[in-house]
Amino acid sequence: xxxxxxxxxxxxxxxxxxxxxxxxxxxxxxxxxxxxxxxxxxxxxxxxxxxxxxxxxxxxxxxxxxxxxxxxxxxxxxxxxxxxxxxxxxxxxxxxxxxxxxxxxxxxxxxxxxxxxxxxxxxxxxxxxxxxxxxxxxxxxxxxxxxxxxxxxxxxxxxxxxxxxxxxxxxxxxxxxxxxxxxxxxxxxxxxxxxxxxxxxxxxxxxxxxxxxxxxxxxxxxxxxxxxxxxxxxxxxxxxxxxxxxxxxxxxxxxxxxxxxxxxxxxxxxxxxxxxxxxxxxxxxxxxxxxxxxxxxxxxxxxxxxxxxxxxxxxxxxxxxxxxxxxx
Ligand SMILES: NC(=O)C1=CN([C@@H]2O[C@H](COP(=O)(O)OP(=O)(O)OC[C@H]3O[C@@H](n4cnc5c(N)ncnc54)[C@H](O)[C@@H]3O)[C@@H](O)[C@H]2O)C=CC1
Ligand SMILES: O=C([O-])CC(=O)C(=O)O
Numbered sequence: 001x002x003x004x005x006x007x008x009x010x011x012x013x014x015x016x017x018x019x020x021x022x023x024x025x026x027x028x029x030x031x032x033x034x035x036x037x038x039x040x041x042x043x044x045x046x047x048x049x050x051x052x053x054x055x056x057x058x059x060x061x062x063x064x065x066x067x068x069x070x071x072x073x074x075x076x077x078x079x080x081x082x083x084x085x086x087x088x089x090x091x092x093x094x095x096x097x098x099x100x101x102x103x104x105x106x107x108x109x110x111x112x113x114x115x116x117x118x119x120x121x122x123x124x125x126x127x128x129x130x131x132x133x134x135x136x137x138x139x140x141x142x143x144x145x146x147x148x149x150x151x152x153x154x155x156x157x158x159x160x161x162x163x164x165x166x167x168x169x170x171x172x173x174x175x176x177x178x179x180x181x182x183x184x185x186x187x188x189x190x191x192x193x194x195x196x197x198x199x200x201x202x203x204x205x206x207x208x209x210x211x212x213x214x215x216x217x218x219x220x221x222x223x224x225x226x227x228x229x230x231x232x233x234x235x236x237x238x239x240x241x242x243x244x245x246x247x248x249x250x251x252x253x254x255x256x257x258x259x260x261x262x263x264x265x266x267x268x269x270x271x272x273x274x275x276x277x278x279x280x281x282x283x284x285x286x287x288x289x290x291x292x293x294x295x296x297x298x299x300x301x302x303x304x305x306x307x308x309x310x311x312x313x314x315x316x317x318x319x320x321x322x323x324x325x326x327x328x
């Protein structure tokens with residue numbers, strides 16, 4: 001028997017990432033090839049015409065799984081009944097800007113959209129925040145949607161995770177699908193800590209295969225940390241294709257589960273695991289089963305990692321304080 005359609009909200013749907021993401025969702029990349037979807041697309045009034053153009057293209061693409069499209073500039077209409085919300089809308093970082101520069105603009109957007117989701121989304125709606133500053137936007141959304149369980153509010157660090165896998169695959173000249181269990185700790189920013197101490201390639205420890213700790217502790221980390229800025233420099237636009245793909249990976253694994261023996265990185269509400277301050281949205285290694293994520297516990301953390309995990313936590317605490325100051 002055919003499944004009931006799942007309603008998926010994409011905010012900022014007329015933007016770069018939105019344009020790459022909505023066809024992936026309509027093709028089943030996010031929720032599977034047998035899961036019908038109804039797309040809810042939100043953007044702001046100046047983008048209404050472009051948003052309608054995206055709707056026209058979705059109709060023209062004749063996706064068999066796409067059972068309906070709501071394209072609107074009304075946040076209540078956009079949020080009503082949605083089971084999954086991918087929050088891409090916001091003010092993007094431009095070349096030369098730090099994420100903090102875009103904080104003030106985004107805090108007020110996430111506060112108001114939190115209220116709309118809380119009142120109008122389906123019970124148990126899962127939320128993924130993509131727009132930067134992603135961790136702190138997710139935290140604001142959590143604060144202003146207190147009836148949405150905190151486990152349901154996450155942010156995207158899967159793109160960074162995939163970037164780390166990609167760099168290791170390139171270095172070792174292996175297939176990216178043979179590289180597993182990298183970790184992105186912390187903020188989706190240049191302080192994030194891409195950690196391969198527990199990662200494997202073709203079943204063997206990455207550190208043993210790479211045999212170059214200087215590269216792994218230096219250039220590898222900075223390349224992953226700076227990849228978003230490098231793409232913006234090259235394209236003059238953000239990494240829409242890979243961000244859309246990462247967003248699909250994030251939701252797919254959350255809903256359908258992570259493969260046995262594999263973990264992924266997700267920005268989730270910290271419970272104090274690994275001595276990360278509780279009350280931040282921080283990227284951890286997680287496994288997913290039955291639509292729930294669980295932080296992987298008990299990984300040994302060396303001194304080098306500890307310092308980097310603390311530095312990115314400190315930045316998130318500062319962002320949290322800055323976000324709250326923008327609210328008052
Ligand atoms: N977490 C991650 O891995 C990544 C995050 N990003 C972030 O994703 C966001 C989107 O990036 P792009 O698509 O390249 O930007 P974009 O500027 O092309 O699209 C953003 C869209 O959001 C819309 N928008 C603005 N305010 C809105 C509101 N209040 N409600 C609904 N829509 C609104 C804009 O009209 C625009 O269509 C940016 O914040 C960017 O920094 C980008 C790449 C990776
Ligand atoms: O740096 C940016 O603003 C875009 C981004 O988040 C990324 O590509 O990781």
